[in-house]
Amino acid sequence: MKFNTQFIPSEEDSNTRKIATLISIVLYLFTLLLGYSPINYFLISGLVIIQLYFLITRSQESYEFRNNQLIYTFLFYKKTIDFTSFSLKNGEYKDSYKRKSNGQLIELYNQDKIVCSIKDVHNKYVFDEILSYLETNYPEIKKNEDFKISYLEKSVNVIMLLISFFLLVFTISLYIENYHSNKIQNYDTIKGHLAYQPEIDFSGKKKNRKEYLIFKLKEYPQIKFNLQYEKFIKINGYEFVKTNHQNNVIEFEIFKEDNDYSIKKLAQPYFSSHFNNKKIISIRGLKYDNQNLININPQENNNESYLNLSYFFIIATAIIIIHSLYYLSKILK
Numbered sequence: 148m149k150f151n152t153q154f155i156p157s158e159e160d161s162n163t164r165k166i167a168t169l170i171s172i173v174l175y176l177f178t179l180l181l182g183y184s185p186i187n188y189f190l191i192s193g194l195v196i197i198q199l200y201f202l203i204t205r206s207q208e209s210y211e212f213r214n215n216q217l218i219y220t221f222l223f224y225k226k227t228i229d230f231t232s233f234s235l236k237n238g239e240y241k242d243s244y245k246r247k248s249n250g251q252l253i254e255l256y257n258q259d260k261i262v263c264s265i266k267d268v269h270n271k272y273v274f275d276e277i278l279s280y281l282e283t284n285y286p287e288i289k290k291n292e293d294f295k296i297s298y299l300e301k302s303v304n305v306i307m308l309l310i311s312f313f314l315l316v317f318t319i320s321l322y323i324e325n326y327h328s329n330k331i332q333n334y335d336t337i338k339g340h341l342a343y344q345p346e347i348d349f350s351g352k353k354k355n356r357k358e359y360l361i362f363k364l365k366e367y368p369q370i371k372f373n374l375q376y377e378k379f380i381k382i383n384g385y386e387f388v389k390t391n392h393q394n395n396v397i398e399f400e401i402f403k404e405d406n407d408y409s410i411k412k413l414a415q416p417y418f419s420s421h422f423n424n425k426k427i428i429s430i431r432g433l434k435y436d437n438q439n440l441i442n443i444n445p446q447e448n449n450n451e452s453y454l455n456l457s458y459f460f461i462i463a464t465a466i467i468i469i470h471s472l473y474y475l476s477k478i479l480k
Contacts, residue, residue, distance in 0.1 A: 148280050149211040150273040154221060155204035155301045164201045171197050188421060192313040196306075203305050210277060212269075212284075217255060217263060230255035232286045235278065238294030240268050245301055252294055253278060256305075268298060269478050299474040301472045315464040321418040322457035333403040334431060334443060337372075337410070339364035341392050347384060349375075360384050362397065362430070366422045367410060372399055374430045382433070382440045384425075400432025400443050419453060 171194055179185055209220040217228045236252045251274070255263040267274040281287070342365045349356050357376040364372065374384070408415040409425045433441035 148213075148284075149209060150276055150280075151207055151209050151351060152270065152273045153204065153347075154206050154208045155305070155333050160374050164205075167197055167201070169462055184420075188317055188418065192317075196309045196313065199309055200305055204302065208270075209272060210265075212277075215392060228255060228257075230257050230262055230285075232256045232282045232288050234288040234290045236290060236292055238296065240266070241295070241297045242268075243299050252296070253281065254290075256288060266296070266298065266478070269301065298477070299471070301475075301478075304471045304475050307467055308475075311464040311467040311471065314460060317418060317421075317469065318457045318460035318464065321453055322461065324416045324418050325453040325457070332445070332447065334400045335403050335406040337364070337367070337401055337406065338396065339366035339398045341365075341395050341397055342368065344391060344393050347388060358384060360387070362399075364397070367428060371427045372401075372430050373427055374433065376435070378430065378441050395435075398434040399428075399430045400434075402431060405429070422453070422456075 175194060178187075178190055183190060203222070206222055207220075209218075209425065211218040211220070215229060215231060217230060219226045219228070225299055233256065234254045236254065238250065238252060239247055240250045241247050248268070252265045253265040253274070254261050255265070265274065265277060270277070342363045346361045347358055348361055349358055351357050357363070358379050359376055360374040360379055362372040364370070403414075405428045407413040408420075408423055409428055415423060430441070431447060432439070432443040
């Protein structure tokens with residue numbers, strides 16, 4: 148006897164997928180109008196994730212009973228479980244939002260050992276049919292026991308897996324793109340006339356607020372050159388802005404990559420381009436009025452921030468994927 152259902156059955160209108168696809172395409176086109184690249188990894192991933200979600204959730208899930216065996220099939224996954232009897236339990240389920248609900252649980256036994264659990268929260272459209280079939284064809288072990296089970300909804304699992312997978316691909320690619328063993332950091336010198344008096348701005352929240360200086364050069368009107376907090380303190384930024392510097396000549400040392408990608412507009416590595424703000428450049432060295440106010444720090448590395456970001460997301464997404472796979476594996480446990 149074989150019982151088929153969708154992995155995540157839905158009572159909603161069959162046009163849901165079409166509507167979701169249309170909305171996602173409209174949002175994609177809208178983001179392009181905001182200046183995003185049409186091949187932006189996150190935009191394309193979003194479109195693909197929506198289609199994969201519907202493909203997975205509408206795929207057939209099969210429970211086949213044959214010769215004291217349960218053969219579970221879903222997509223490319225197949226599991227065969229030998230059993231001789233079953234029991235039915237009543238109890239309490241708690242979902243990922245800590246919401247509680249009453250439900251039932253079928254446990255399959257091989258001799259005296261539990262080999263499989265079928266939960267009505269995961270299989271509500273075929274649970275009663277499976278129970279009726281088992282009651283007709285297999286001996287029931289009477290158990291006066293209640294259960295309490297925490298579970299993660301299939302839909303949440305699928306979404307977490309898909310998003311985590313695409314993030315993992317991105318971060319591993321970002322790491323590979325920026326990892327260069329024993330890399331020597333190169334710098335370029337930018338010289339120009341101050342278009343305006345340097346301005347003080349702030350980053351962070353009130354308790355951790357940090358100052359930085361913004362410079363604008365006449366030769367590069369579209370670019371903001373930022374002097375970050377540590378360097379702001381070195382030149383005593385508040386005293387620096389008290390003097391009028393407009394139209395004066397100033398020199399900045401910046402990462403060669405910033406000059407290549409933000410000023411010269413050369414093609415940037417694909418994955419790194421998602422994080423590069425091409426209108427803001429951090430100042431690494433500063434020369435003004437024939438004085439070196441800020442010297443280059445040889446320990447600074449343009450790729451370090453990308454590598455640290457990659458480390459964090461690789462670990463985080465790997466944990467989420469393992470967590471989701473664990474709960475998916477518990478569907479029949």
